[in-house]
Amino acid sequence: xxxxxxxxxxxxxxxxxxxxxxxxxxxxxxxxxxxxxxxxxxxxxxxxxxxxxxxxxxxxxxxxxxxxxxxxxxxxxxxxxxxxxxxxxxxxxxxxxxxxxxxxxxxxxxxxxxxxxxxxxxxxxxxxxxxxxxxxxxxxxxxxxxxxxxxxxxxxxxxxxxxxxxxxxxxxxxxxxxxxxxxxxxxxxxxxxxxxxxxxxxxxxxxxxxxxxxxxxxxxxxxxxxxxxxxxxxxxxxxxxxxxxxxxxxxxxxxxxxxxxxxxxxxxxxxxxxxxxxxxxxxxxxxxxxxxxxxxxxxxxxxxxxx
Amino acid sequence: xxxxxxxxxxxxxxxxxxxxxxxxxxxxxxxxxxxxxxxxxxxxxxxxxxxxxxxxxxxxxxxxxxxxxxxxxxxxxxxxxxxxxxxxxxxxxxxxxxxxxxxxxxxxxxxxxxxxxxxxxxxxxxxxxxxxxxxxxxxxxxxxxxxxxxxxxxxxxxxxxxxxxxxxxxxxxxxxxxxxxxxxxxxxxxxxxxxxxxxxxxxxxxxxxxxxxxxxxxxxxxxxxxxxxxxxxxxxxxxxxxxxxxxxxxxxxxxxxxxxxxxxxxxxxxxxxxxxxx
Ligand SMILES: Cc1cc2nc3c(=O)[nH]c(=O)nc-3n(C[C@H](O)[C@H](O)[C@H](O)COP(=O)(O)OP(=O)(O)OC[C@H]3O[C@@H](n4cnc5c(N)ncnc54)[C@H](O)[C@@H]3O)c2cc1C
Ligand SMILES: Cc1cc2nc3c(=O)[nH]c(=O)nc-3n(C[C@H](O)[C@H](O)[C@H](O)COP(=O)(O)O)c2cc1C
Ligand code: FES
Numbered sequence: 001x002x003x004x005x006x007x008x009x010x011x012x013x014x015x016x017x018x019x020x021x022x023x024x025x026x027x028x029x030x031x032x033x034x035x036x037x038x039x040x041x042x043x044x045x046x047x048x049x050x051x052x053x054x055x056x057x058x059x060x061x062x063x064x065x066x067x068x069x070x071x072x073x074x075x076x077x078x079x080x081x082x083x084x085x086x087x088x089x090x091x092x093x094x095x096x097x098x099x100x101x102x103x104x105x106x107x108x109x110x111x112x113x114x115x116x117x118x119x120x121x122x123x124x125x126x127x128x129x130x131x132x133x134x135x136x137x138x139x140x141x142x143x144x145x146x147x148x149x150x151x152x153x154x155x156x157x158x159x160x161x162x163x164x165x166x167x168x169x170x171x172x173x174x175x176x177x178x179x180x181x182x183x184x185x186x187x188x189x190x191x192x193x194x195x196x197x198x199x200x201x202x203x204x205x206x207x208x209x210x211x212x213x214x215x216x217x218x219x220x221x222x223x224x225x226x227x228x229x230x231x232x233x234x235x236x237x238x239x240x241x242x243x244x245x246x247x248x249x250x251x252x253x254x255x256x257x258x259x260x261x262x263x264x265x266x267x268x269x270x271x272x273x274x275x276x277x278x279x280x281x282x283x284x285x286x287x288x289x290x291x292x293x294x295x296x297x298x299x300x301x302x303x304x305x306x307x
Numbered sequence: 308x309x310x311x312x313x314x315x316x317x318x319x320x321x322x323x324x325x326x327x328x329x330x331x332x333x334x335x336x337x338x339x340x341x342x343x344x345x346x347x348x349x350x351x352x353x354x355x356x357x358x359x360x361x362x363x364x365x366x367x368x369x370x371x372x373x374x375x376x377x378x379x380x381x382x383x384x385x386x387x388x389x390x391x392x393x394x395x396x397x398x399x400x401x402x403x404x405x406x407x408x409x410x411x412x413x414x415x416x417x418x419x420x421x422x423x424x425x426x427x428x429x430x431x432x433x434x435x436x437x438x439x440x441x442x443x444x445x446x447x448x449x450x451x452x453x454x455x456x457x458x459x460x461x462x463x464x465x466x467x468x469x470x471x472x473x474x475x476x477x478x479x480x481x482x483x484x485x486x487x488x489x490x491x492x493x494x495x496x497x498x499x500x501x502x503x504x505x506x507x508x509x510x511x512x513x514x515x516x517x518x519x520x521x522x523x524x525x526x527x528x529x530x531x532x533x534x535x536x537x538x539x540x541x542x543x544x545x546x547x548x549x550x551x552x553x554x555x556x557x558x559x560x561x562x563x564x565x566x567x568x569x570x571x572x573x574x575x576x577x578x579x580x581x582x583x584x585x
Contacts, residue, residue: 029543073548
């Protein structure tokens with residue numbers, strides 16, 4: 001069976017990738033899962049300058065979900081280029097680098113330097129981190145604003161030939177509008193979803209559980225919401241979709257592809273079970289076999305809606 | 308933390324028994340994990356079987372290290388630990404470990420003939436027991452004083468076993484039902500009048516902050532093991548950050564054992580913490 005998928009002009013060995021922020025640089029999982037078998041490792045989002053991150057407590061479990069407010073803690077672009085990337089590369093994994101910035105120029109500088117110095121397999125623009133304020137939009141997140149989404153994608157597109165993926169927030173009224181803006185800006189693909197903003201409250205102390213008050217919800221709790229976003233976007237754009245949200249099994253992967261995704265990323269499940277990638281890939285392969293499909297693309301968008 | 312030694316395994320349960328009110332000891336069979344483990348390291352256990360709720364793994368200190376097995380001592384405080392307490396002999400649980408860095412033992416922080424003071428609060432006794440056992444075996448000359456703090460008499464654990472190893476134990480309970488009434492740090496003040504080479508402590512952050520304050524005042528080096536809310540346990544999610552002199556460190560990967568002097572205690576105590584005792 002051929003699991004290869006093509007996103008833009010770039011080929012990937014399979015459609016099951018791992019999501020930014022839930023897999024470190026990949027090195028943390030060496031020996032726990034076969035890194036060479038991962039479709040792509042999307043590294044923890046980096047920014048131009050070092051960021052300290054939010055004050056603890058940063059994570060808490062909720063019903064079948066995880067609420068986090070890490071705050072994009074990272075050591076900055078230069079450290080990433082000099083240390084983290086080479087280490088990640090040595091694991092043999094295919095790497096997509098996730099970047100964010102507090103202005104359009106910061107995105108550009110990151111994208112430019114990365115394409116020049118490390119040449120990753122792709123760049124994912126994290127337009128959806130709830131933890132960074134932006135100078136170029138009045139909205140809290142870039143991908144809540146179609147104009148700045150299109151603008152950032154367009155300008156980054158001009159600086160690099162590398163595969164460009166725009167990662168979107170689901171915290172919007174109409175995610176298809178933002179996805180169309182990313183497409184218009186020239187993104188090779190959109191990745192959705194990032195986390196849903198939420199809170200956890202400790203009733204006894206009358207305090208928020210997270211030091212940052214709110215955080216982003218991920219895990220199985222959000223899968224139905226994420227599936228709808230993917231399905232809606234699939235029906236409104238023509239570029240590939242990377243589906244993300246609550247994937248725990250190979251069958252979950254199939255659900256996203258049926259809703260129109262070309263590939264998926266697993267997030268929280270890696271934290272719960274660091275060897276999950278191999279299992280999920282195996283389950284997905286078995287699913288295709290059972291369905292008599294010879295490649296993932298045969299399932300794409302085949303949801304029998306309204307029938 | 309030596310990443311090469313970390314194993315993710317289905318591990319057979321040799322026993323899982325209630326040892327005191329609300330407290331259980333789970334003994335697990337795994338030569339790989341036991342042989343790679345040092346006192347002060349921890350494992351994470353998946354209690355949720357195939358379900359998604361509870362979702363996260365439970366971090367637990369390694370309580371006893373055998374040749375082909377190891378034990379965990381845990382207090383039932385919520386859904387995860389309650390689910391764990393229902394597992395029975397011959398079932399298996401999914402374990403990841405050994406994780407983190409253990410107590411500093413090599414390189415001579417505890418010379419043979421010296422004295423060490425071990426201070427536990429609540430379930431902090433779990434990893435400190437492994438430490439005491441290790442020190443007793445490897446440094447028969449060392450004088451070990453084990454000071455134990457608990458909410459109440461029923462939660463005072465492992466005393467007989469420690470005494471059988473020839474370790475002298477001091478006890479403080481919040482309600483005075485066993486040992487002294489009050490905080491274990493009060494006992495520590497008395498005990499360190501004869502100056503130890505090092506203090507080892509594990510327990511609630513407020514207790515550890517007090518241990519750190521006293522240790523600094525008396526210029527005694529102290530190793531403390533902290534709890535933090537964890538998701539991955541392997542340094543990937545950055546969820547378990549702890550503010551230190553050098554900025555944020557990760558409790559799972561850089562700890563859970565830290566030098567008392569490097570932790571910024573005000574921030575550490577303020578950040579909501581995990582402890583079954585309050
Ligand atoms: C390195 C380390 C070693 C530990 N060793 C022991 C031990 O040897 N024995 C023992 O009894 N306990 C130990 N704990 C604490 C234990 O992990 C928590 O009591 C347990 O996770 C509670 O889970 P729950 O679902 O039963 O409780 P919940 O109902 O979820 O919560 C009860 C309390 O536990 C805390 N907690 C919940 N989930 C986590 C998590 N994923 N990580 C950390 N804290 C959490 C919460 O903040 C809360 O205060 C240790 C914690 C750490 C970080
Ligand atoms: C602890 C944690 C950290 C995350 N950090 C990032 C990040 O740095 N950049 C990013 O684009 N997404 C980040 N995410 C979001 C995930 O990549 C993913 O979009 C989200 O968790 C939904 O997928 P899941 O339900 O499979 O986890 C993070 C998620 C978690 C749980
Ligand atoms: S628990 Fe994930 S980094 Fe420590």
